[in-house]
Amino acid sequence: MTEPRRRRAASAEKVARLLDVTEEIILREGFAAVSSRSVAARAGMNAPLVHYYFPTLDDLFVAVVRRRADQMVERMAAALASAEPLRAWWDLVSDPPGTALFVEFGAAANHRPALRAEVSRVARELRQMQIGKLASILGEYGVDPDEFSPTLVAAAIQGLAVVVVADRAAGYDTAPEEVAATMTRLVTRLAAGRAPRPSG
Amino acid sequence: MTEPRRRRAASAEKVARLLDVTEEIILREGFAAVSSRSVAARAGMNAPLVHYYFPTLDDLFVAVVRRRADQMVERMAAALASAEPLRAWWDLVSDPPGTALFVEFGAAANHRPALRAEVSRVARELRQMQIGKLASILGEYGVDPDEFSPTLVAAAIQGLAVVVVADRAAGYDTAPEEVAATMTRLVTRLAAGRAPRPSG
DNA sequence: GCAGAGTTTTAACGGCTGTTCTAACTTTAT
DNA sequence: ATAAAGTTAGAACAGCCGTTAAAACTCTGC
Structure with a gap:
């Protein structure tokens, strides 16, 4: 029953943050302003990391x-x-x-x-x-x-x-x-x- | 009174065609699909020619x-x-x-x-x-x-x-x-x- | 014929894109 | 300590982007 809890929790937080900043960008700059790099930047990550959690935009x-x-x-x-x-x-x-x-x-x-x-x-x-x-x-x-x-x-x-x-x-x-x-x-x-x- | 008529008329036709194909692309493929190259291609022109008639998108x-x-x-x-x-x-x-x-x-x-x-x-x-x-x-x-x-x-x-x-x-x-x-x-x-x- | 305006094409610039590969790093399980 | 799994970072790929510069072509007016 000792499954990886901390990791999963940290990942879940990051996923939530990615969803948050994506919404922010869409509302403030429009859909066209969303890119793996722009999302990553605002979330304090790298573009490849975004694709790690979401393979495709x-x-x-x-x-x-x-x-x-x-x-x-x-x-x-x-x-x-x-x-x-x-x-x-x-x-x-x-x-x-x-x-x-x-x-x-x-x-x-x-x-x-x-x-x-x-x-x-x-x-x-x-x-x-x-x-x-x-x-x-x-x-x-x-x-x-x-x-x-x-x-x-x-x-x-x-x-x-x-x-x-x-x-x-x-x-x-x-x-x-x-x-x-x-x-x-x-x-x-x-x-x-x-x-x-x-x-x- | 012999102003350049044929040239102007031909240009007007091209301008109209550019507006037409732009609408077509927006309706069929969405706003993001509009580019000087895509518009030009569908209108039988070149990208720079689009910018000749419309300096900016x-x-x-x-x-x-x-x-x-x-x-x-x-x-x-x-x-x-x-x-x-x-x-x-x-x-x-x-x-x-x-x-x-x-x-x-x-x-x-x-x-x-x-x-x-x-x-x-x-x-x-x-x-x-x-x-x-x-x-x-x-x-x-x-x-x-x-x-x-x-x-x-x-x-x-x-x-x-x-x-x-x-x-x-x-x-x-x-x-x-x-x-x-x-x-x-x-x-x-x-x-x-x-x-x-x-x-x- | 020529000059010049109007039009079109070729080539190219830097920049941003989605995505992938690979290597490094971190945490967990034993 | 070590192996494995999960996570992050760096570098790079081809491709498309808006736009510009410059040269070539075409037509008009003389």
């Missing part, structure tokens, strides 16, 4: 996506299970850097099969969680599910978050703060008008 | 964005002036490659000042056109502008288009076709229930 990217995805799925589950699901959901996605990273990865994944598979997986999982929840609460919120279907609402909220985060990050000056504030108000109002169970 | 990118932006502004104006503004607007943005290119450029522009300025300009202009139109028609459509403000609706439609186009392009399998169809139905229903002028 794609492996590194996939690991970053996977870690973020797991975290995001967990948080989304908690949000949807909270007292105000819609509001918690919006707070979660309208706040960087999660969505900002998702935007960067979404664009980059378009032409990288390995990345696309990972991003696709988390996108589908999150969407299904959201649609499932919406199906059971839209009625309570007094929203006509025939006019605004769960599928449409889920996509709209995700899209709204992407636009707000992207505009805010790039400074497009399309009033992202106003959009976010209005959305928060709308979501709050919906929650306030919630009927515990429609009498029938 | 950023100049090329800016030209591509500018051309698309002008085209998009023109089409959006026509859509918003049509009989069914909301529907025409949705049809315009939910259809690639315009929005797909916007997504790619949006991500790339995040860390390229020259590009960001151009993208910002068109994003703001389009958004203001949309908000202006929404302010005058949301009431006619029976939408409460206090609950769904023009700013929010405009951002939501743009976000929805981005999500649908991105998901469709990458094959995320988050039912983009269903979302698009539902949105089209919603928009059509809104137009059908339009009141020429609210009595009172």
Whole structure:
């Protein structure tokens, strides 16, 4: 039972650090600025060492996506299970850097099969969680599910978050703060008008 | 008045071809696949010739964005002036490659000042056109502008288009076709229930 | 014909890339 | 102490990058 513990622990720390600095570089300088050398430099290592832990840069990217995805799925589950699901959901996605990273990865994944598979997986999982929840609460919120279907609402909220985060990050000056504030108000109002169970 | 016409015309054609192939490469292989050599090869030229017309790659990118932006502004104006503004607007943005290119450029522009300025300009202009139109028609459509403000609706439609186009392009399998169809139905229903002028 | 402007090509520069090989080093197990 | 396993560092590979300089070609105006 005396397996190598210290080594494994040290390695795990380094792997985590590599994932951290990769996210940092992507957010601050963009996807194109990520290289085995740039990551290594910021992590205080050498390029070959990066390839020791992640043989290919794609492996590194996939690991970053996977870690973020797991975290995001967990948080989304908690949000949807909270007292105000819609509001918690919006707070979660309208706040960087999660969505900002998702935007960067979404664009980059378009032409990288390995990345696309990972991003696709988390996108589908999150969407299904959201649609499932919406199906059971839209009625309570007094929203006509025939006019605004769960599928449409889920996509709209995700899209709204992407636009707000992207505009805010790039400074497009399309009033992202106003959009976010209005959305928060709308979501709050919906929650306030919630009927515990429609009498029938 | 006998200015050099043939030469200028030939140059203009080449410039247009460079913009075309640049868009092609971005859509098919991604932003990272664009280089003076790859563009030149697909256009049947040499790398230095690309730099003859566009001294810097950023100049090329800016030209591509500018051309698309002008085209998009023109089409959006026509859509918003049509009989069914909301529907025409949705049809315009939910259809690639315009929005797909916007997504790619949006991500790339995040860390390229020259590009960001151009993208910002068109994003703001389009958004203001949309908000202006929404302010005058949301009431006619029976939408409460206090609950769904023009700013929010405009951002939501743009976000929805981005999500649908991105998901469709990458094959995320988050039912983009269903979302698009539902949105089209919603928009059509809104137009059908339009009141020429609210009595009172 | 010639001059000159406009256009195109060849060659090359330094720099950064992903990745691999190899050797050195460090820790663990015995 | 030693063998083995795990980890790190140095050097180098071919390849592509943006860009430039300079020479060659082509066309226009005279």
